[in-house]
Amino acid sequence: MNVKSIRSRPRIVFVKVKEALSRSGLPDLDYALNPYMGCWHSCIYCYARIYTWYREAAENWGEVIVVKENITSILRREVKYKARGVVGVGTITDAYQPVEAVYKLTRKSLEILFSAKFHASIQTKNPLILRDLDLLVENKNLVDVGFTITTLDSQVAKIIEPRAPPPKARAKALETIASHGVETWVFMGPIIPGYNDDDASIEELVRLAKETNSIFYYDKLRVKDFMLKGDHVLRSSALKSKYYNWNKLFSKIEHYCRIYNVKCLPGMEYKQEKPSTTLDKFLKRK
Ligand code: SF4
Structure with a gap:
């Protein structure tokens, strides 16, 4: 294992993987592709840490980013024998988090997927995806792009998504991508009682979906053990x-x-x- 660092944080760890496309548990997706593990955006509600097998990244969420350094060579091989299907890009990490600007594994993976006629369904919070606008537009029949925007209120976003790009920047990137005819969607999730469940938040995001001709997906906060521990910001919610x-x-x-x-x-x-451990179990323990 080779450990380097970009500026002071995060700590970057390089690993070699045996598989690039893993089977997805989501019915709309056939595969999941995650060029990285861990996520610099550090959303306080992030469930991905539960599904991240690299312990150091899971336990130090946002501080350690694992780069799958050989993922593109594995992917190049897999697309030759795996059945074509829909690939969720960034299901347990944000594939366009800042390290992508350096390593470009997401872009290279998309190039491989598109040339083999796989469909990519990308979910991100980062306008860095605009770097790849040419690729998205060229392959618009093989891609859809979703932006997670939980709120357009930057103060609220700063609390729950401390290192993710401001929501207005995400909205602008969404508008740009949609204006090029790429299929887009808005994901308002999780909706957290007391943070983004008010009428104004919901209406603004539905309006954004309308303006960008996007599908609007929503999801409630799903309570996980880590939220109930200590003084986690979401504990009362x-x-x-x-x-x-x-x-x-x-x-x-x-x-x-x-x-x-x-x-x-x-x-x-x-x-x-x-x-x-659900909330029920938690309450029974008390
Ligand atoms: S952007 Fe997504 S993967 Fe990254 S911390 Fe936030 S919720 Fe988790």
């Missing part, structure tokens, strides 16, 4: 979410989607979650 009237919130979202005539779908409805 996580506890509150147990009694929260989610159906009322979803009706409100559907209401705005009807007003703006936007296609709205629950984003994570089919996600297969790993068993985790």
Whole structure:
């Protein structure tokens, strides 16, 4: 293992992998491709740490980024014998987090996928994706791009997504990509009681979906063990979410989607979650 660092943080670790395309548990995706593990954006709600096998990155979320240095050579081999399908790019990391500017593994992977006629479904929070606009436009029949925007309020975003690019920058990047005819979507998730469940937040994002001709996906906060530990910022929201009237919130979202005539779908409805200590179990322990 070779350890280097970019500026002072994060710590960059290089690993060799045996597989590039892994089977995805999401019904809309056949495969998942994650050129990195860990994510500099450090969203406080990030579930990806639970699915990250590289322990140091999982336990020091945002501080350690693992670069799969041989992923493109493995991918080049795999696309020759694996059945064509839809590849989720960045399912447990943001494939356009800052390290991508240096290593370009996401761009190189996309080039390989497109030349083999695989479809890429990219989800990101980072306008760095605009660097690859040429590639996206050239292959617009093989790609869709989703931006996760939980709120357009930069103050709220700073609390819950401390190192991710400001939401307005994400919205602008989404507009640019959509204006080039690439299929786009907005992912409003997680919706966290007390942070981004107000009417204004929902309406603004539905309107953005309308303006960019994007599908609007939404998802509620899914309570995980790490949120309940110590003084985690989301602890009270996580506890509150147990009694929260989610159906009322979803009706409100559907209401705005009807007003703006936007296609709205629950984003994570089919996600297969790993068993985790639920809030129920937590409360029983108390
Ligand atoms: S951008 Fe995505 S993968 Fe990265 S920390 Fe945030 S939620 Fe996790």
